[in-house]
Amino acid sequence: MSKPYDVVVIGGGIVGCSLLYALTQRGWDNVLLLEKLELTAGSTWHAAGNVTHFGHDANLTRLYVDSLRNYLTAEKESGQAIDFHRTGSLRLATSREELAAYEKLAPLYEGLGVPYEVVSPEEVAALHPLLNTDGIFGAAHTPGDGHVDPYGATQALAKSARGRGATILQHSPVSAMEPQRDHWRLRTPEREVTAKNVVLAASFWSRALAASLGLDLPLYPLEHHEVVTGAVPEVAGLGFELPTVRDPAAPSNLRQERSGFLCGVYEAEPAFWGLDGIPPDFGKELLPPQLGRLEAHLLRVMERLPAFGRAGIRTVNNGPICYTPDACPLIGPVAGFPGLWLASGFAVGIGTGGGAGQFLAYWMITGEPPYDLPMVYPGRFSAKADRAAQLARIKKVYAAGYVLPNLT
Ligand SMILES: Cc1cc2nc3c(=O)[nH]c(=O)nc-3n(C[C@H](O)[C@H](O)[C@H](O)COP(=O)(O)OP(=O)(O)OC[C@H]3O[C@@H](n4cnc5c(N)ncnc54)[C@H](O)[C@@H]3O)c2cc1C
Numbered sequence: 001m002s003k004p005y006d007v008v009v010i011g012g013g014i015v016g017c018s019l020l021y022a023l024t025q026r027g028w029d030n031v032l033l034l035e036k037l038e039l040t041a042g043s044t045w046h047a048a049g050n051v052t053h054f055g056h057d058a059n060l061t062r063l064y065v066d067s068l069r070n071y072l073t074a075e076k077e078s079g080q081a082i083d084f085h086r087t088g089s090l091r092l093a094t095s096r097e098e099l100a101a102y103e104k105l106a107p108l109y110e111g112l113g114v115p116y117e118v119v120s121p122e123e124v125a126a127l128h129p130l131l132n133t134d135g136i137f138g139a140a141h142t143p144g145d146g147h148v149d150p151y152g153a154t155q156a157l158a159k160s161a162r163g164r165g166a167t168i169l170q171h172s173p174v175s176a177m178e179p180q181r182d183h184w185r186l187r188t189p190e191r192e193v194t195a196k197n198v199v200l201a202a203s204f205w206s207r208a209l210a211a212s213l214g215l216d217l218p219l220y221p222l223e224h225h226e227v228v229t230g231a232v233p234e235v236a237g238l239g240f241e242l243p244t245v246r247d248p249a250a251p252s253n254l255r256q257e258r259s260g261f262l263c264g265v266y267e268a269e270p271a272f273w274g275l276d277g278i279p280p281d282f283g284k285e286l287l288p289p290q291l292g293r294l295e296a297h298l299l300r301v302m303e304r305l306p307a308f309g310r311a312g313i314r315t316v317n318n319g320p321i322c323y324t325p326d327a328c329p330l331i332g333p334v335a336g337f338p339g340l341w342l343a344s345g346f347a348v349g350i351g352t353g354g355g356a357g358q359f360l361a362y363w364m365i366t367g368e369p370p371y372d373l374p375m376v377y378p379g380r381f382s383a384k385a386d387r388a389a390q391l392a393r394i395k396k397v398y399a400a401g402y403v404l405p406n407l408t
Helices: 014-025 058-078 096-104 106-112 121-127 150-163 203-211 291-304 306-311 349-366 387-400
Strands: 005-010 031-034 089-093 117-119 138-142 167-169 176-179 184-187 192-200 220-229 244-247 252-257 260-265 313-323 330-333 340-344
Touching (some): 005 184, 014 031, 014 058, 014 340, 014 349, 031 192, 058 106, 058 150, 058 349, 089 096, 089 121, 096 106, 096 138, 121 138, 150 167, 192 203, 203 220, 203 313, 220 291, 220 387, 244 291, 252 291, 260 291, 260 306, 291 306, 291 313, 313 387, 330 349, 340 349
Parallel strands (some): 005 031, 031 167, 192 340
Antiparallel strands (some): 089 138, 176 184, 220 260, 220 313, 330 340
């Protein structure tokens, strides 16, 4: 058998490719990525591609900041376009408490060198002339935000990593992983490989892979919808691209898509999918859309953005999205399994995947995380968790959408 790889990454979405990129950037080139189908075939290919510096929890801000920076660097290195639209974002404050919480974050962004300001309702209206600002107390404005093409960003990371010596094998599903005395043995239908380190970056599929080792990881797929509209003349005539809007009161993210809109909806009663296991033949595909379930939410979005209501729905995408009970990913080593690492459970994988890859690569290479981030460490969940309680918690955090965790 050939000599062990230093790292085998399982899963070729934005997270796995970000890790491969970061490992090779730091000089580890004896690395292999195994992807069951083709790169991006999981949740990555159909994501809206939103990248913000203001995520769902302020403690994760560095992951967000490092992600976009990485994608832009990979684009330059590889020549593969990532199609970044720098539109900026508005995170609306629909209460005084939210506004005060946004104001408190200003020093964090100043320290990270990221443009950030809290703006008045009048400034919101100037930045987004189509928005109904009734009931808004202001917004956090992050002008460096926008959206990328998730397929392009993943390919840019992969191309750069390959250029530095990494190997990527597509159509190579890992069917078995066994710990040996000082390494891991992995099997795909075509080959057997060995590795000193294995990283599960297979999103909700990581649950079954880990279960084969007796581990119970709280990684569950939910149905997540995005609605794409047709063109509206108000947008076509603007002459600039509107900022993305994240609205805690009508839990959604809403951005311009061509001359219409793209709206990601956080349902109050989300539905799980594949709880009894991901169907083995589930490929690069979407789930049947459930437009009826979205109606009440979309009405609230239309109140906020009347032009959205006039645009006419063109497409509704329902894709599986991976959640953990606190909506934070699992990043780090697995206790009791030397050489086994996790990079799974990303609900905002485009927004945080690039930074997470850097975080984990640093940890794997130096033996320590680059900074403390206990909210992503795998050990925070008990091995004997109550599944019903975990699912109930996921529903709650998903439905909270853009309400700050300390204000739920
Ligand atoms: C409708 C929708 C819109 C979204 N919009 C956004 C957005 O705007 N911004 C954002 O940040 N996030 C968004 N997301 C979430 C985002 O898509 C995910 O967080 C992200 O794609 C997760 O990346 P990943 O690499 O962890 O997983 P995936 O992209 O799912 O990759 C996992 C990979 O593992 C592979 N795999 C599985 N099993 C095996 C195996 N046994 N062997 C080898 N490979 C295996 C799969 O084929 C897959 O390619 C959206 C999600 C949905 C559903």
